[in-house]
Amino acid sequence: MKQAMTPEEIKEQKPYLDWSLSEAEYDYIRTQLLGRLPNYTETGLFAAMWSEHCSYKKSKSVLRLFPNKNERVLQGPGEGAGVVDIDDGQAVVFKAESHNHPTTVEPYQGAATGIGGILRDIFSMGARPIASLDSLHFGELTDPLMRMKVEATVRGIGDYGNCMGIPTVAGEITFDSCYQGNLLCNAMSVGLMDQKDIQQGRAAGIGNAVMYVGAKTGRDGIHGATFASTDFSDENETQRSAVQVGDPFMEKLLLEACLDLITKHPAWLVGIQDMGAAGIVSSSAEMASEGKSGMELNLDLVPQREPHMSAYEIMLSESQERMLLCVKKGNEEDVKKIFDLYGLEAVTIGRITAGHDYVLFHDGEEVCHLPVASLTDDVLEEESMERKPARIEEAEKQSAWEPHITNIESTLADLLQQPTIADKASLYWQYDSQVRTNTVVGPGSDAGVIRIRGTKKGLAMTTDGNGRFVYLNPEVGGQMALVEAAANIIASGAQPLAITDCLNYGDPNDPEIFWELHQSVQGMADACREFNTPVISGNVSLYNENNGRAIHPTPMVGMVGLIKNIDRVIPSFVQHPSDKVYLVGK
Amino acid sequence: MTNVRIFVTYKQSVFDPQGETIKTAIHSLGHDEVTSIKVGKFFDVTLAATGSDVVTAVKEIADQLLVNFNMETYTYQVMEEA
Amino acid sequence: MTNVRIFVTYKQSVFDPQGETIKTAIHSLGHDEVTSIKVGKFFDVTLAATGSDVVTAVKEIADQLLVNFNMETYTYQVMEEA
Amino acid sequence: MKIAVIVFPGSNCDIDLYEALHAVCHADVEYVSHRETSLTGFDAVMLPGGFSYGDYLRAGAIARFTNIMPAIVKMANAGKPVFGTCNGFQILTEAGLLPGALKRNDNQRFICRTIPLEVVNNQTIFTTQYCSRERIALPIAHADGSYYADEETLDRLEANNQVVFRYAAENPNGSLRNIAGITNERGNVLGMMPHPERAVEAILGSVDGLRLFKSLLENGKVRTEA
Ligand SMILES: Nc1ncnc2c1ncn2[C@@H]1O[C@H](COP(=O)(O)OP(=O)(O)O)[C@@H](O)[C@H]1O
Numbered sequence: 001m002k003q004a005m006t007p008e009e010i011k012e013q014k015p016y017l018d019w020s021l022s023e024a025e026y027d028y029i030r031t032q033l034l035g036r037l038p039n040y041t042e043t044g045l046f047a048a049m050w051s052e053h054c055s056y057k058k059s060k061s062v063l064r065l066f067p068n069k070n071e072r073v074l075q076g077p078g079e080g081a082g083v084v085d086i087d088d089g090q091a092v093v094f095k096a097e098s099h100n101h102p103t104t105v106e107p108y109q110g111a112a113t114g115i116g117g118i119l120r121d122i123f124s125m126g127a128r129p130i131a132s133l134d135s136l137h138f139g140e141l142t143d144p145l146m147r148m149k150v151e152a153t154v155r156g157i158g159d160y161g162n163c164m165g166i167p168t169v170a171g172e173i174t175f176d177s178c179y180q181g182n183l184l185c186n187a188m189s190v191g192l193m194d195q196k197d198i199q200q201g202r203a204a205g206i207g208n209a210v211m212y213v214g215a216k217t218g219r220d221g222i223h224g225a226t227f228a229s230t231d232f233s234d235e236n237e238t239q240r241s242a243v244q245v246g247d248p249f250m251e252k253l254l255l256e257a258c259l260d261l262i263t264k265h266p267a268w269l270v271g272i273q274d275m276g277a278a279g280i281v282s283s284s285a286e287m288a289s290e291g292k293s294g295m296e297l298n299l300d301l302v303p304q305r306e307p308h309m310s311a312y313e314i315m316l317s318e319s320q321e322r323m324l325l326c327v328k329k330g331n332e333e334d335v336k337k338i339f340d341l342y343g344l345e346a347v348t349i350g351r352i353t354a355g356h357d358y359v360l361f362h363d364g365e366e367v368c369h370l371p372v373a374s375l376t377d378d379v380l381e382e383e384s385m386e387r388k389p390a391r392i393e394e395a396e397k398q399s400a401w402e403p404h405i406t407n408i409e410s411t412l413a414d415l416l417q418q419p420t421i422a423d424k425a426s427l428y429w430q431y432d433s434q435v436r437t438n439t440v441v442g443p444g445s446d447a448g449v450i451r452i453r454g455t456k457k458g459l460a461m462t463t464d465g466n467g468r469f470v471y472l473n474p475e476v477g478g479q480m481a482l483v484e485a486a487a488n489i490i491a492s493g494a495q496p497l498a499i500t501d502c503l504n505y506g507d508p509n510d511p512e513i514f515w516e517l518h519q520s521v522q523g524m525a526d527a528c529r530e531f532n533t534p535v536i537s538g539n540v541s542l543y544n545e546n547n548g549r550a551i552h553p554t555p556m557v558g559m560v561g562l563i564k565n566i567d568r569v570i571p572s573f574v575q576h577p578s579d580k581v582y583l584v585g586k
Numbered sequence: 587m588t589n590v591r592i593f594v595t596y597k598q599s600v601f602d603p604q605g606e607t608i609k610t611a612i613h614s615l616g617h618d619e620v621t622s623i624k625v626g627k628f629f630d631v632t633l634a635a636t637g638s639d640v641v642t643a644v645k646e647i648a649d650q651l652l653v654n655f656n657m658e659t660y661t662y663q664v665m666e667e668a
Numbered sequence: 669m670t671n672v673r674i675f676v677t678y679k680q681s682v683f684d685p686q687g688e689t690i691k692t693a694i695h696s697l698g699h700d701e702v703t704s705i706k707v708g709k710f711f712d713v714t715l716a717a718t719g720s721d722v723v724t725a726v727k728e729i730a731d732q733l734l735v736n737f738n739m740e741t742y743t744y745q746v747m748e749e750a
Numbered sequence: 751m752k753i754a755v756i757v758f759p760g761s762n763c764d765i766d767l768y769e770a771l772h773a774v775c776h777a778d779v780e781y782v783s784h785r786e787t788s789l790t791g792f793d794a795v796m797l798p799g800g801f802s803y804g805d806y807l808r809a810g811a812i813a814r815f816t817n818i819m820p821a822i823v824k825m826a827n828a829g830k831p832v833f834g835t836c837n838g839f840q841i842l843t844e845a846g847l848l849p850g851a852l853k854r855n856d857n858q859r860f861i862c863r864t865i866p867l868e869v870v871n872n873q874t875i876f877t878t879q880y881c882s883r884e885r886i887a888l889p890i891a892h893a894d895g896s897y898y899a900d901e902e903t904l905d906r907l908e909a910n911n912q913v914v915f916r917y918a919a920e921n922p923n924g925s926l927r928n929i930a931g932i933t934n935e936r937g938n939v940l941g942m943m944p945h946p947e948r949a950v951e952a953i954l955g956s957v958d959g960l961r962l963f964k965s966l967l968e969n970g971k972v973r974t975e976a
Binding site: 105109219242243 | 596599600602603654657
Binding site: 603604607608611614615 | 803804806807812815
């Protein structure tokens with residue numbers, strides 16, 4: 001297939017600006033990295049790989065503030081998910097992921113595919129997902145459209161997780177007008193594995209195969225990665241059409257097939273990674289980079305759902321329920337047989353090569369030839385300006401606000417009627433919280449608790465965040481997110497182990513927003529050190545704006561704790577009529 | 587009274603996992619001659635209106651409620667006036 | 669190639685809460701002229717067959733798979749042959 | 751008594767049934783893939799909950815065409831115990847081993863809750879350890895659990911004591927005559943929407959489901975010995 005534009009036309013017409021690649025970046029790639037004009041496909045790959053979503057070019061400096069090691073951490077950030085030692089040769093694997101933009105545009109599918117994506121991150125590590133959590137932030141319910149979006153989001157999470165047979169055991173839901181035009185949908189998945197099964201997203205060994213498994217590639221979500229990095233206006237809400245559709249049934253088969261391969265035939269597999277944002281390009285380039293290898297792919301071999309897809313579309317498609325494997329040369333047929341059993345496609349689409357080049361063929365032509373590192377490591381980190389917002393300067397001058405309560409009963413009743421505080425049972429009843437019969441504590445308590453079959457152990461898990469606190473004081477707000485999570489874990493009888501996070505903010509090019517990001521991450525990082533709960537994985541979602549109005553800075557903390565004796569778990573409900581009530585702490 | 591049937595389907599480019607799974611099932615029943623299957627839903631609406639009022643109402647109902655334009659599209663057919 | 673549209677609905681006697689819910693929603697949009705709404709699904713099937721083979725295949729597929737006669741019933745329409 | 755737990759593509763409560771029988775009841779139980787064609791050597795078969803084939807088309811509609819189904823039908827016709835919960839119940843109705851059908855819940859939503867049930871018939875091989883009219887509580891977790899059959903069928907079910915469980919306090923899904931579980935005429939095939947296998951250990955919140963498995967194992971033993 002012909003390239004849509006010549007390299008010269010790209011230089012002249014600058015289509016990359018629409019894909020959120022800046023002119024400075026383009027020039028840097030052209031002059032410093034390649035010494036030539038990139039072609040259309042290559043330019044598209046750069047735009048995707050250099051997006052904030054894939055490269056963290058704006059947030060990297062801030063993420064370095066987080067501690068990410070301690071005596072239990074086996075795998076910190078950088079892989080599909082973090083891994084923590086829970087004794088007896090077992091490990092817990094977890095990560096959170098935001099799907100804010102897709103959910104805002106198409107709540108049902110956005111939420112569903114958000115769950116699908118985070119589950120793949122877990123099982124690509126070699127772990128079986130044992131529980132899901134969510135953290136949802138909506139606009140005010142007085143808007144009837146918002147009510148429909150709440151329904152659809154919850155249904156999306158439920159339908160996907162229920163079908164997969166993974167219990168959703170905890171979460172949070174808040175309502176505030178700052179999310180009216182930009183919902184937050186964060187999902188977290190927790191998996192359990194034997195330490196010996198830990199996998200990595202790496203491709204190495206000259207001649208080894210790159211295998212594509214799972215669903216076919218269509219034109220869904222093209223520009224999803226770059227799309228997630230630009231803010232919304234009412235206008236482009238109507239333009240969007242490439243909605244990703246989730247197929248939880250396919251994902252269930254993919255889960256079982258991958259775990260079969262990983263646990264029963266470890267010798268065949270070199271590396272495995274899920275195809276998330278920026279699909280084939282990000283998974284393959286990252287695997288090659290991780291393995292310090294060269295890679296050659298033939299895109300004509302990629303299973304395709306639609307005819308006439310361009311190289312660019314095939315590489316950037318965000319079709320769901322796909323995985324990329326690096327398989328030892330000679331074991332391709334063995335691997336294919338495993339996937340056959342589940343009715344899934346497994347196709348060799350390329351090989352590991354000597355050197356460090358990333359080469360793509362399409363329709364018999366070479367359409368991309370780049371140093372692997374130019375896509376993954378050479379990204380220009382961006383310095384950001386910071387400024388303390390005037391509202392905070394103002395607030396600091398004021399004396400502390402004292403609430404005046406005249407009628408405590410009516411104040412309590414008013415508080416309980418706030419949707420954010422009110423009972424969420426009618427929503428979380430739509431989640432199967434018990435499937436696979438390990439749920440000791442489900443939604444409605446401080447934290448979800450899952451027992452580990454065959455042991456006395458259990459895991460407590462929670463998601464917490466509070467955009468209003470962070471808005472008022474980012475540093476203290478960041479600390480409080482940690483404290484709230486730790487309190488929930490401890491109150492469930494567990495020792496906090498580590499956290500994952502989703503950092504949800506507005507446009508970081510606004511110095512005030514970057515300041516909020518920096519301050520709140522500092523607060524979280526300090527509290528992490530205090531609790532000895534390193535950050536082992538996470539996700540950054542910037543540009544959460546609608547018509548120029550940013551959401552409250554809303555970092556979400558997902559924490560997991562270890563329970564040594566599951567019989568000692570204490571529920572958060574009143575147990576007996578004559579029990580005494582104590583207030584502890586300050 | 588007018589009866590209208592409104593057909594809602596996924597847009598062409600949107601993946602229909604249900605259709606694919608049903609196709610596989612049909613093939614396993616031995617009906618290999620089936621080359622494609624797409625699933626849609628329809629609404630049989632009865633309105634106390636006639637003529638152009640019907641068209642206006644149907645369009646409004648479809649736009650506002652029955653169709654999700656992110657991924658769906660629709661057609662309709664006025665069945666009969668009575 | 670023949671395209672056939674197969675329509676599946678609940679039997680008359682089966683209560684369809686979805687239709688009722690949608691009707692309420694339509695009324696709340698101000699379209700009181702809508703007196704009834706029924707929801708069904710349809711399958712657009714493309715077959716590499718023509719003539720009576722099509723009818724035989726469609727009946728078999730519907731009877732065995734697409735329709736649950738405990739609660740559903742169906743009709744079909746041959747759309748075009750190409 | 752040797753029990754088969756069938757694994758369909760998309761089954762996800764297979765482990766729940768298996769462990770209820772294996773870890774809690776210490777029964778002889780094995781997973782059997784939907785690809786198998788025989789159940790020789792098994793004395794009973796159980797169809798788990800989940801989403802076989804993603805519940806695409808209708809819950810249970812596609813699973814009934816899998817290779818294993820003829821063997822299940824044979825077991826049923828031979829009078830051996832056949833049990834289906836949730837998706838298993840849906841498959842049994844789709845396969846015609848039980849009358850009626852399961853529709854989308856009246857409120858159009860998935861519902862996961864523990865709700866009260868009445869044991870209507872404690873004379874089946876699955877329910878002898880319950881008292882007649884006993885109130886128990888079992889979890890439900892489904893979107894398509896509204897039991898439907900025509901009036902004549904419903905009358906016949908009641909007349910033959912085929913209704914085994916009814917929703918006792920509230921009807922969560924719109925099931926006709928509050929039906930939560932039924933048997934075939936002969937009484938050896940039981941299908942129910944609630945999940946007894948989720949209520950077999952105190953740590954999971956309830957043990958009200960345990961006696962269902964105990965009843966079956968006890969009655970099976972008597973039978974095998976006889
Ligand atoms: N989206 C959700 N998913 C699962 N459980 C939820 C969700 N939202 C709320 N819950 C559960 O409901 C309870 C109360 O929720 P919320 O009002 O957000 O509480 P909290 O103030 O404890 O964070 C918590 O136990 C939580 O686990």
